[in-house]
Amino acid sequence: MNVLATKPPPAAQMRPETAMRFGLFGSAQAKRGPSIDSAAGFHEFVDYTVESEALGYHSSFIVEHHFTGFGQVSASLNLLTWVAARTTTLRLGTAVLVLPWHNPVLLAEQAATIDLLSGGRLDFGVGRGYRHNEFAGFCIPMEEAEARYEEALEIITRAWTSETPFSHRGRYWNFDNIIVEPPTAQKPHPPFWVGAGSRASIRRCVERGHSLLIDQFCSFEQVEQRLGWFREALTEAGRSFDPMQVAIARAIHVTNDPADKQSALDRRLAGQARTHDLAQTPGGDNKASIMNYDDTREANEAATLFGTPDEIAKKLERLRAMGVRYLLLNGGATTRDNIRRFAAEIMPAFSN
């Protein structure tokens, strides 16, 4: 990137409208036990992310989860701050911070701190939460998720954009005469990225000028449908479509070995079942869209980027034809081969 450029590049150097952008999506894992080095998984993840920047990836989006028992990332902004200090251009994303669990002012301060230190690289992904075990652990009724999310979103936006003290009297939070510091580097504030699946929530996302995250479990058909809803809402609002405002998460496994592909699918199905059990309500009626996908092997194979470089390229062509330009790849920090092979064998044909 030529940071000295003051005029737009000549037409021949401009990225064509079909050029795609690739980032990462995932979690580190801190295992625990008497003879286990719990830090190893975190350091492996950091190294993997630092390497991804050199390989040409645009961003790294990190999950937030609590009380899993298998060590998913809980303090996402802290891990992301460490990654930020080790990188220079990588966008730093959360996918997603679950607003109902956080004091919105403390969260605004934490996010502003990483945005400021990193030179404005934070992509602030937020959501309502969907796992029963997490709401139960925090003793916050899942029924309050929506109202808590809305109130937190309002407070955080205000905290980032108020240059003078303000007060808030709400249902869950009160603040009196506060000025939130430090200021963010990005103005008016870091971009919000919202995980949304329904037409109504995508419409709200557009109304607020937020960007859209599409989760890794939904089918290609659902990706197309959501993109359609996003464009439709933009058209109604009289605004133009920027395809870089929609990021689609996809699991990836690059392999030339059919047996290896099948065992990667096995691992994925097992992992999905594990988190599904944590997330499910005692009554088995968790209504979150992310809980209600076709979880068959066939559906998983269709929705993921598992296979040879050729097979994956064909799927990328399909996504590109729908208007997808920004993918977040979940390749697993323990299998760096995926992001290396993708960068070497697949990315070049799609990023120009």
Place this chain on the structure above:
Amino acid sequence: MNVLATKPPPAAQMRPETAMRFGLFGSAQAKRGPSIDSAAGFHEFVDYTVESEALGYHSSFIVEHHFTGFGQVSASLNLLTWVAARTTTLRLGTAVLVLPWHNPVLLAEQAATIDLLSGGRLDFGVGRGYRHNEFAGFCIPMEEAEARYEEALEIITRAWTSETPFSHRGRYWNFDNIIVEPPTAQKPHPPFWVGAGSRASIRRCVERGHSLLIDQFCSFEQVEQRLGWFREALTEAGRSFDPMQVAIARAIHVTNDPADKQSALDRRLAGQARTHDLAQTPGGDNKASIMNYDDTREANEAATLFGTPDEIAKKLERLRAMGVRYLLLNGGATTRDNIRRFAAEIMPAFSN
């Protein structure tokens, strides 16, 4: 440091009992305004701290403050995580995290994350808070500070030491069947450092096996008194005194110019008045010990390490004679000269 050494060093190389240790204490500042680079103060602080490690300082303790309007650090653990990623041996301290404002489980997760990533370098300094404007801003009654602090301390300790799920039903917090991740690197947990000034609170600090922070405002006589209470409580408990479990914060300004010393004192008095105004209750009756010092110029001059290297060395001798072995110097990140001159001209005579 010879990390390959497997047996204790020969007697001649051992640090004598009079050897002192020096760390830093302070805050970064993020100014705000239309034409101001708000990140500059944070980056300056990071560079200052990274240099301090090379200069032989042992630790950096960072404050937590909110809603000041002049940009003190609010998200201490996030700034500290960035510092951690840029250093290798420096101990990473908080002085102090104010427990009444935090969800104790989220805080335990954040602190565990930096402890794990940094290879066990976190010194977890905690307190009750003393500034009226902060409690007012969070809409938390200052009268609840003690009870909230006690409950948070209990939950955090339990979160770090429970290898199996636990529940908590308290006055301010409920958690149900949670296992807090990631695990800390230090076992059983990062050391607690407690800001305490009264005999009763120092006794509680000893009972709990916590280390003691002595604030930068109290007089040398008060330092001696608190050290005495700390030793007395240890003796009663039948435990021995480790002088590295008591860290004394002191403001420092190294100068050969008497006029420069006086203007440094002026700046200090002005800064103190500014935070005193934020901290004072509307009725002017804030009882916190840190609010009730002799704030005359003479008392400030006596309590600080302002002056020529010789003058400062004499004060260090006095502290050393009391049994002080660990000082946290507040030299101001904008005047790096202080930590450089101290390291070059004063530290060598006291650290061996």
